[in-house]
Amino acid sequence: MDRLLFGDNQFFGINHMSEEKARAQAMQFRDTAAILAVLDAAYDEGLRTFMCTTHERIGEICDHVRANPARYQGFRFYPCMPYAHKYANAATDHGMVGAVMHFMPDEGVLKTAMRGGMSLARKDVEGLAKILVDMEMKMFRGLETPVVFLQNVVVDLLLGMGMKESFRVFHDYVGERYGAEAGFITMNLPMLLDALDEVGIANPIVCSNFNKIGFRVSGGVEGYLAALRARPVRAIAMSVLASGAIPPREALEWVAAQPEIDAIVFGASSRRNIRNTREIVDGLYAAA
Amino acid sequence: MVKIGVAGLGKMGLSHFAIVNAHPEAQVSVCDPSKMVLDVVGRYTGVPVFRDYEAMLASGIEAVIVATPSRLHGPMVRAALEKGVHVFCEKPFCLDWRESEALAALAAEKGLVNQVGYHYRYAGPFRELKRLVEAGAIGQVTHVLAEAYGPVVLKRQGSTWRTERTEGGGCLYDYAAHPINLVNWLFGRPERAAGTVMTSIFSAQIDDEVYSTFTYEGGPSVQLSVSWSDESYRKMSTRITLTGTGGRLVADRQDLQAYLRQPPAGLAGYSEGWNVKYTTELTEGVRFNLRGEEYSAQIDDFVEAARDGRQRTPNGFAEAAETDRTIGLMLADRAGESPEALPSPRPAPPRRGWFGLKAAR
Numbered sequence: 001m002d003r004l005l006f007g008d009n010q011f012f013g014i015n016h017m018s019e020e021k022a023r024a025q026a027m028q029f030r031d032t033a034a035i036l037a038v039l040d041a042a043y044d045e046g047l048r049t050f051m052c053t054t055h056e057r058i059g060e061i062c063d064h065v066r067a068n069p070a071r072y073q074g075f076r077f078y079p080c081m082p083y084a085h086k087y088a089n090a091a092t093d094h095g096m097v098g099a100v101m102h103f104m105p106d107e108g109v110l111k112t113a114m115r116g117g118m119s120l121a122r123k124d125v126e127g128l129a130k131i132l133v134d135m136e137m138k139m140f141r142g143l144e145t146p147v148v149f150l151q152n153v154v155v156d157l158l159l160g161m162g163m164k165e166s167f168r169v170f171h172d173y174v175g176e177r178y179g180a181e182a183g184f185i186t187m188n189l190p191m192l193l194d195a196l197d198e199v200g201i202a203n204p205i206v207c208s209n210f211n212k213i214g215f216r217v218s219g220g221v222e223g224y225l226a227a228l229r230a231r232p233v234r235a236i237a238m239s240v241l242a243s244g245a246i247p248p249r250e251a252l253e254w255v256a257a258q259p260e261i262d263a264i265v266f267g268a269s270s271r272r273n274i275r276n277t278r279e280i281v282d283g284l285y286a287a288a
Numbered sequence: 289m290v291k292i293g294v295a296g297l298g299k300m301g302l303s304h305f306a307i308v309n310a311h312p313e314a315q316v317s318v319c320d321p322s323k324m325v326l327d328v329v330g331r332y333t334g335v336p337v338f339r340d341y342e343a344m345l346a347s348g349i350e351a352v353i354v355a356t357p358s359r360l361h362g363p364m365v366r367a368a369l370e371k372g373v374h375v376f377c378e379k380p381f382c383l384d385w386r387e388s389e390a391l392a393a394l395a396a397e398k399g400l401v402n403q404v405g406y407h408y409r410y411a412g413p414f415r416e417l418k419r420l421v422e423a424g425a426i427g428q429v430t431h432v433l434a435e436a437y438g439p440v441v442l443k444r445q446g447s448t449w450r451t452e453r454t455e456g457g458g459c460l461y462d463y464a465a466h467p468i469n470l471v472n473w474l475f476g477r478p479e480r481a482a483g484t485v486m487t488s489i490f491s492a493q494i495d496d497e498v499y500s501t502f503t504y505e506g507g508p509s510v511q512l513s514v515s516w517s518d519e520s521y522r523k524m525s526t527r528i529t530l531t532g533t534g535g536r537l538v539a540d541r542q543d544l545q546a547y548l549r550q551p552p553a554g555l556a557g558y559s560e561g562w563n564v565k566y567t568t569e570l571t572e573g574v575r576f577n578l579r580g581e582e583y584s585a586q587i588d589d590f591v592e593a594a595r596d597g598r599q600r601t602p603n604g605f606a607e608a609a610e611t612d613r614t615i616g617l618m619l620a621d622r623a624g625e626s627p628e629a630l631p632s633p634r635p636a637p638p639r640r641g642w643f644g645l646k647a648a649r
Contacts (some may be wrong), residue, residue: 013522017566020543022522085523125328156578160306162333187577191310215568218577245568 001049001147001205001234001263004281005078006042006274007248008052010267011035017243028269030103032060038261043075045223045278047126051078051207051236051265053151059139066142080149080185081136100128126169133173147205148174159195168199181205184239190227203232210237210261212246224273230259236263249280256284290595293349293373295319295364297329300378300405301355303578305586308353309335310576314591319344345371351401351594354378354631357449358456362387369394374401374594376587379469380461380641381608383454385616388609395605401593403586403601404608406469407525408541410582410589412570414470417528417539421474424552427534431542432475432510434467440516441490458494460486460615464514466526469611471502471510473602474528477610478502478510481617489517500618537564542567548558 009015013026029035039050039061052058063110065072087099114141137148150170158166171182183205186192196204210224211217216239217224228235255261268274290313294305309316317336332338338344345352351374354364362382368375369391381404382388383521395402408414421429440462444494448594449455471478480503486495496517502510508530516524527540535548546563557565576582586603593600620626 016542017568019540116547122331125332153579156576157302157306159574160310160578161302161329162309162335165332184521191576213568214573216573216577216581218574220573241569243566245566264508275469 003266005049005051006047007267008266049076054081054083054136076144078147084153147183148180152185164195205234207236209239211242215242237261291349293344294351368488376403376406376590380465385612388612392605402605407582410585413539414546424530429532431531433529436463436526437518437521439519459516462518464498472610481621484618484621521551561603
């Protein structure tokens with residue numbers, strides 16, 4: 001896993017600090033060409049991993065990368081699924097069962113069974129989860145996806161409900177079907193690590209908020225670091241700038257001083273900011 | 289330990305279930321009429337499941353979270369209160385404000401914890417907004433702009449309970465209730481609603497946008513502007529703008545912007561002119577975060593209030609009844625009738641078996 005991963009929040013008008021900033025970014029990246037220009041800049045700055053949602057516009061990025069293999073040699077995607085908004089809206093419109101049906105292929109006995117309202121056996125539920133994973137993975141066919149993540153909205157929902165076995169199902173399936181390692185994004189890291197231990201997922205890949213001010217670090221930074229020290233984990237830090245509340249150098253110095261953290265995912269909208277981040281990180285880790 | 293039931297495993301119910309189930313002091317059971325949903329939840333989580341709401345109430349739970357279609361809130365809340373069970377109910381509370389007030393009175397009489405899921409009252413920037421108003425930061429508030437926009441209904445669509453007003457659907461109950469509730473929190477219930485406009489854009493039977501003007505005797509005028517058919521917003525965005533003799537305050541989920549002509553003595557952290565406070569400094573962390581701190585904070589408040597048997601929320605039934613009554617003012621204004629004369633929404637029998645096989649009350 002690379003030390004520095006490139007994220008995609010900035011491309012889709014997601015900013016946790018300001019709606020005005022989010023809107024400005026949505027305007028800047030209205031055209032996919034604008035996204036590609038920034039991705040090219042990231043590649044040219046030496047970044048090779050794009051950690052992205054399964055937003056439908058990522059499909060266009062995938063098409064472009066597939067069409068230009070020479071330009072993107074060694075470029076990897078870390079898909080993060082699902083793009084939750086479409087499911088949330090469908091759940092509002094069609095109810096929980098209806099939402100799942102909505103995204104299933106039309107053929108198949110499973111959909112017929114669900115339409116009939118009959119109960120589902122364990123293998124049916126697992127089969128259903130696999131179909132949903134396949135639907136999300138479609139856009140990445142033929143591309144390198146060595147790690148496939150489950151988004152925090154789903155991870156934390158399953159975690160809260162206590163559906164820990166589902167992490168195992170996801171982990172095994174992306175390994176089997178895509179030759180990929182499973183990753184888990186969470187807002188509740190210590191609790192997730194306990195759950196992954198319980199279902200026998202060793203040395204997991206996890207991604208969680210890590211920042212100097214403890215923003216959205218549920219239960220506090222010390223608890224997070226202690227949970228990482230308690231077992232082997234490959235940990236990716238996100239939201240290291242706390243949505244811009246901490247200046248970049250100060251934020252990255254703090255992360256680099258935590259040996260428990262293996263990688264950093266960050267977003268940027270310009271080559272200047274990408275280079276700035278890369279140079280700070282290179283310097284900090286070279287010195288260490 | 290508090291024994292808590294979750295009634296209704298739709299979008300909000302599942303979210304509440306996950307949050308409350310992660311609480312170390314809660315012991316949770318769930319209830320839903322869908323056998324398929326119960327099968328999956330029962331098998332994979334191991335919590336007790338019920339198809340019959342009354343059976344769950346009779347199972348020894350001390351508190352219940354009601355997250356069913358809005359029209360069912362009234363009878364389900366009443367059934368719980370009558371059994372001495374503390375209640376958290378999703379918003380909107382009741383479709384008829386008289387029922388809301390009756391339930392608020394019943395809960396108070398029985399000394400039961402009562403709460404409604406208006407989560408914005410737990411969001412840092414709105415809490416700070418209220419604190420600033422009470423500190424007199426902008427003097428006398430003369431005008432309020434209360435807005436909410438988002439992309440829920442963007443095309444003609446089939447019918448669900450959310451697309452029928454008698455079920456508690458529509459932009460009015462789903463979206464507008466939030467900014468109205470924030471206005472009530474700041475200024476109480478308005479005397480009048482005027483110029484109420486409720487328009488369908490894509491929906492066949494209900495409103496997709498809602499506009500109205502509220503007035504307070506000796507208080508501010510309020511402009512309400514709400515649409516759930518606006519795709520330019522990625523998700524629901526609620527904003528309150530206050531204009532006063534001493535400046536202006538703008539709050540949304542992300543930040544609070546304050547223009548202060550002269551900050552009152554003793555108001556730390558603010559200076560003359562523009563001030564911006566971001567959610568990163570206004571938001572307190574929570575124990576378990578699923579979809580934002582405010583959702584967890586309101587459930588934690590409920591669990592702890594039920595444990596102690598003592599009300600602690602700014603979102604009691606009485607406060608939610610103010611919002612239902614304000615909605616009543618708007619509906620009466622639109623119909624050209626006095627609020628007292630307006631008939632309550634037509635009672636329809638529940639379609640699904642929340643009360644087992646028994647007839648609806």
